[in-house]
Amino acid sequence: MNYTKIFKNLGFAVAGLAIYLGLLSTLIHFEKQAESPSINTLSDAVWYSIVTMTTVGYGDMSPQTELGKIIGYIFIFASMGVLGFLIGRISSFINEIHENRRLGYNGTKFMNHVVIIGWDRFAQNVVDQLVASDIKVAVIMDQRAQLELISENYDREQVYFLLADHHNFELARKAHIEAASIVFVNLEDDTEKLVYLMNSQQFYYRDLKYGVVVNDDELIPAFEAAGADIVLSRDEFDAKLTASFIFEQEVGKYTEKMISGSKKEDDFEIQQYRVISQNRFRDKLYSEAFFDIKKQLDAVLIGLATTIEGERVVLSNPDDPNLRISEGDYLILIASGQVSKKLQRSFGVNEGSL
Known part of the structure; x- marks a missing residue:
């Protein structure tokens, strides 16, 4: 909690209230000197200031003295600032709501979904296959440019995006990660994947199921020892499919089609x-x-x-x-x-x- 900001705002509020009450007291003091004043009490002065600053202007009360009119001018000019401040705050609040929704900070209520940590072309292909199988996906990415580029291409009821540092495990809870069926760790470097796997297991209150595709198949035992439930070698899988295309092209095409989600x-x-x-x-x-x-x-x-x-x-x-x-x-x-x-x-x- 930012106490400095709170005390600063509180100080501005107290100072503003003191100036406002001072103007009301001065207005009443001057108006009582008029022959037939319409502003005699504090409630009269408050009513006059409100209808003046809100530009309603009923005309039932108005200052009679010159000094009272000067204070009236102050209320009139203050109304411009008050309205500008209120409109600005409302606009800022609405923009903040839209921005939080776009960045995923409102969270999701997905259950039994797939959470993908990290975004690249490979992750996009995985998401496309999962969506084709009607599986909900939550993606956590740390690049704002990526989010702005691709988030509009997916149905929000099917795919949820969250902009967050990959190691911000508390913020990742907005992706309802502890209710996920599996967490697919798709970071760039195998070492980073392993560090994420070990740290996240220490953070969350329940055991999560993890899947990872490693670049170096020699690290498979390390990931299995670290608690990964599914460990695949990208090179081994690609090599097998490529070899199939080389000497059995039709088998390769058939295999590729069989492991892809049906789009039609x-x-x-x-x-x-x-x-x-x-x-x-x-x-x-x-x-x-x-x-x-x-x-x-x-x-x-x-x-x-x-x-x-x-x-x-x-x-x-x-x-x-x-x-x-x-x-x-x-x-x-x-x-x-x-x-x-x-x-x-x-x-x-x-x-x-x-």
């Missing part, structure tokens, strides 16, 4: 759905579910994420004839955007794990 209803993508108690395929054999999902829902079951001996594993097209689908597993499918709506209604959950 007839676009296909790989999706996952959590198995809840109401899911009709719960406790069914995987082999039976494969044919039923294709026949009834027009989607292709290609894998199952399940827990084996306490470890989460992904089974790609499993051939175990006795494998059953359990509550809490994830069904991994290939489906179009149009079919995904049918899948969500049938499974009772939205796409994804967020």
Whole structure:
């Protein structure tokens, strides 16, 4: 709290009130000397000053003496300053509201959303993919020019932007970071990412789920030891996709399309759905579910994420004839955007794990 500013403003207020009361007392003193004064008491003087400074001017009261009229002139000229001050303060207040909203300082009420720390072209592509999957995103960036350039390109109901220093963890609470499903740390340098990860874990009252893409895959164990839940190597992923394009161009194109969010209803993508108690395929054999999902829902079951001996594993097209689908597993499918709506209604959950 800035006590110096508070005392300074309080001093100006006391000085202004003293001058105002002094003028009222002087006005009453002079007006009592007139033959038929209309301003006799303090309440008369206050009423006259108010209607004069607000430019209402009822004319029911007016100074009769020359010195009283001089004080009246002072009130008239003061009214210009008072009105200017009030209009300026109101305009400043409205502008401050708009500015705070634009910079994200009003906060967001997003729940189970994705928080992205840092903004670049890569982050923008990630946001576009998440938005295409109808996932809400909060982005924390520290460059005002970036915010002014891109914030208007997204629906505020879907993407929230906050201008803040990346290490200002208290201000990051405006992004409702502690209610997020995952925090994606997208800072430029791997060391900065690691420092952010360790410091933020010490600050927030609840454990957050963190994801990070590292530039140096040798640092993956360090990030895992620091508590990152998802650690990916950008070079390794890019290399695999590039190699696929080099010797299997069609496979590369298909893979790229499958990992992208469907922008049109007839676009296909790989999706996952959590198995809840109401899911009709719960406790069914995987082999039976494969044919039923294709026949009834027009989607292709290609894998199952399940827990084996306490470890989460992904089974790609499993051939175990006795494998059953359990509550809490994830069904991994290939489906179009149009079919995904049918899948969500049938499974009772939205796409994804967020």
